Every structure is written in C-alpha cells, then in structure tokens.
Amino acid sequence: MKPSLLVLIPLNGTSRAKIEAAFDVVYAPDAAGRAAALDAHGETIRAVLTNGTTGLAAAEIDRMPQLELISALGAGYENLAVDHARSRDIVLVNGAGTNDHCVADHAFALLLAVVRDVPQLDQATRKGVWRDTLPMQPNVSGKRLGIVGLGNIGEKVARRGAGFEMEIGYHNRKPREGSQYRYFDSVEGLARWSDFLIVATPGGAGTRHLINAAVFEALGPQGFVVNVSRGSVLDTAALAQALTTGTIAGAALDVYESEPHPPEALLTLRNVVLTPHVGGRSPEAITASVDNFLSNARRHFAGEAVLTPI
Template identity: 65%
Template sequence: MKPVLLVTIALKPPFIADLEKTFDVVYAPDAPVAALGARCADIAIVLTNGVSGLSAADMDLLPALRLVSAMGAGYENIDIAYARSRGIVVSNGAGTNDDNVADHALALLLATVRRIPVLDRATRNGIWRDALPLDPSVSGKRAGIIGLGRIGEKIARRIGAFDCEIGYYSRTRRDHSPYRYFADLVSLAEWSDFLVVATPGGASTRHMVNADVLRALGPRGFLVNIARGSVVDTAALASALGAGTVAGAGLDVYESEPDAPVALLGFEQVVLTPHLAGRSPEALQASIDLFIDNARRHLAGEAVSTPL
C-alpha cells in the first residue's frame, strides 16, 4: 500500500503524475485540511511551501502525519516547533531552485535599472531613443545584498560579474566572505546603488526594508526583492517612489500576493513578476525529485537530506 501524501500547493499534472508513482496522492491546493474529512486519518506526509505552510491546528487533524516538506527553500509558515514536539520530521527543497532565483534577481535588476519594459513599449509605439531619457549603467556600481545565504551568495556572484562592488547585511558575519559586511541595514542602504533582498520571510524580517532604509538608499537607488513580500513595507515603498526618494524597484514578491500590489501599479519605474523566480521546469523537477528522495529516506528510517 502506498503512503498517503497530501499536496497543499498547486502543481502541474506531470509533477502530480510523478508523485502518484510513489504515493496515494490527496491533491487539495484550494481546500483547508479540515475539509478533507475521513482522509485526514491516513495522511502520513504533507507537501506544502513556505507561503501556504502547515499550522499546529492542521497537524492536529492529521494523527498519522510523519513528515512535512516545503517544496522550496522557504518554510516560514510551517510550525516547526510544534512538529518537533510531535516527532514529525520537517524538510525543505533547499538548493533545488537557487540558481533560478539568482538568475531572476539579476533579470529584475537589469530590467528595472535599464527600464526594459518601458523601452519595449516605447519601441512598439514608434518612439526612438533620442526622445527618451538616459538610463544609468549597471556595471561598476555598488550592490548590497540583504541575506548572504546560498541564494544571496549566488546573486552576489552574478552581480559581481558586472564589476560591481558587493556589500551585505546578515544576522551573522560570514568570516570567509570576500564581500564587505555591514552591521546595520541603513548603513548598507546608504552605501548601495542597488539593494537586493534575499533574506527569509517571517516575523523577524517583517518590514525590514522600511521608510528609513529606503530613504538611505536614496533617489538614485534601486530595490530588488526575490525573497518574501513581507520583508518590504509596501506603503513605505509607494511613498518613496512617489516622492522620488528611490529610483525604482523590481519585485517578484509583495505583501498582497496573489493580488498585485495596487499601490505600486501606477509607477513605470516598478517591474513586477508573479512570484515565479524559483520556478522553471528544471527547478520544479529538481524539487519534486528531492522531495521524493527525502520521503523514501524517511519511510525507510533514514535521515532526510535537507532537514529543518
């Protein structure tokens, strides 16, 4: 008999088919756990993500639960402490989409600083370059990274290839990092031309990028966020953009998801994408493969390879 797996996030049919080779899949991306009725008694494994998460109340409805896994690196809405208290193992998809996220961060930076969407529209409307303002260079500038974990490191290397100087702010100093460390975020923002958010979400980082940080970034500074929408104070960003105290922003994540951030839609200096930096066929397949391997390990009494 196959172990029963609850999938609480939306997946394309080919990935569900992959899971069905190993598991009895309960696919319920739009249903609360409480709505699953009698099936709750049999669910041994849950596949979720950091945004959807899994609460203590949900876990209480799943008496046979043994493993909870986040599809990506984030896990901020999984109640890890409660899971541990019940002996439930928690893992994530660390490393499966790092390159994708770093690539997308660089794409957002280039698109925002060089105003690629605006220039595309202008070209389609027959406007030639002489009628357009000049946009700043990316190369040779200073880039500040908020959070120098695996993804932050990869972003730093990519931006560094543009001959940019790299600085970072992190909870702990990376002793062997070649990049300049800043002990506070406002100082990093003051130093930076570009500020890239790559820190985990959750209560500890909520509105870390606030009005003070944006003011320090300044009228020639650009913000990029590929982490979690909660890290950036949307109202403060809208106010800074309106006042011209920051130059622009490229955002893959925002507080209102899945709804677009209404307060930012009127600014042509903002580039938005729908929280897909980590998504590609290759990255999603790697995440599914890692999850299946972790589940097989756990069911065999072995340690998972990406525990939390």
C-alpha cells in the same frame, strides 16, 4: 502499501505522476479542497507537501494523528507551524538549494529590467517612440551591489554581480565566515553604501518590514531595490511613498505583501517592475524540487536521515 500524502500546492502533470508513483496522493491545492481532504483523509495522512506561502497550521497538523513528515517544496517555510510539528516529533524538510540558480537569475533579470527601464522602453518602441525623446538610464556594471541575506541565493546573486564587475556588500545577522564580500552590521548602513539593493533574506516575523522607510532614505534618489525574498520583508506602503516622492529611483518585486493579489499602491507607478512570484519557477527548478522531496521522503520512510531538514 504506499504511504498517504496530502498535497496542498499545484503540481504539473509530470511532477504529480512522479509523486503518485511513490505515494497514495490526496490532491488538494485550494482552500476548499484542503478542508474537504482533511475531513475525509486526515486520519490516514502520513506526509504533507506544501510550500512556504501555503504553509500548514497547527490546528491542521492536529487533524492528522499519523502525520510524520512535512515538506516545503521550496526553500521557504515561514507559514509552517514548525514548533508545533516538532513537539509531535514530525520530521520537517524543505527544498533548500533546488531553485537557487533560478531565483538568482530572476533577481538579476529584475535588476536589469528596472535600472535599464526595459518594460517602459518596450512599450515606447511599440508606439513608435525613438530613443532621442527618452531618458538615458544608468549602467548596471561597475556599481555597488548590496545583498540583504547572503545565504545560498544571496551568494549566487553575488557571483552574478561579480560578472558585472560590481563591488559587493552584504548584511546578515552576523558575518558569513570566509566571505570575500564587505559586511555591514545594519541594513541601513548597507543601503547607504549601495547603488542597488537585492533582498534575498528569509521571511517570517523576524524580518517583517526589514526593508522600510529608513532603508529607502539611506538608499537614496539614485538607488534601486529588488525583492526576491518574501513580500513581508518589504513595507509596501513605505515603498510606494519612496517611489512617488523620488526618495529612491525604482524598485522591482517578485514578491509582495498582498499575494496573490497585486500591490495596488504600486500598479500606477512608472518606476516599478512586478512579476507574480515566479523567481523560483522554471522546469529545471521544479524538477529538482520534486526530486529532492522524493529523496527526502524515501529516506525518511526507510528510517534514514533526511537530506534537507528544517
């Protein structure tokens, strides 16, 4: 008999078919379906598949007495009740490493788009505007790139920066052993040194509004910021003020505090590029994430150690 799995996130047909081959799936990718699924199936659910944004609350965990495995499909797990799950000896896993290349690609796409003003140039071209009436934008190559969070994604961002002959600096809570890049012990110090700041740090209470007015002031009027981490990491109101007053030159965000609603304070600003939290989404990344979940689940239900524990 296949174990019962509660799926709380949307899945495409191929992913869902793969998972249904291994599990008795209860599919509830929206709030109404989620509540109904817990009412109808909570007593028999043995595993949950969610993500960092959707999460899983302690009260929901308590409605599943047989729950033994919780998986976040991607790397993030900021809205999972991790401590509560551990108090019940529930195994926690995530998709660490499965979409790193995709996120790093998207971070650089955003950086190039906002620094080179690609969206505005596209619109101008469609209106018949020629280059002589448009402002020139700076190079990306050869500049100083600051990375907030030199984890797996941050490391891949750094490699892409090296391909653009950029000087790389980073901030973590502590230096990364063996790293060739310049370490800064504060975000403000890194921002002051950087031309461009890419944010790739985990979300959660410990990093809320880590990127704030003081960081924008340090980055300066020629500086650009890109956020591909979590919306909570960057203070949206402070960013809107910095962009409006020219404290920084521009910003590009794949994540924002108001998700899934767009950040209203930024929508009318010319020097912003926005995408709807798609940095980690590609056919390759989704396939890798689902395969990683299935590998973790197989190992867990066979009594073996999981591959990517939280």
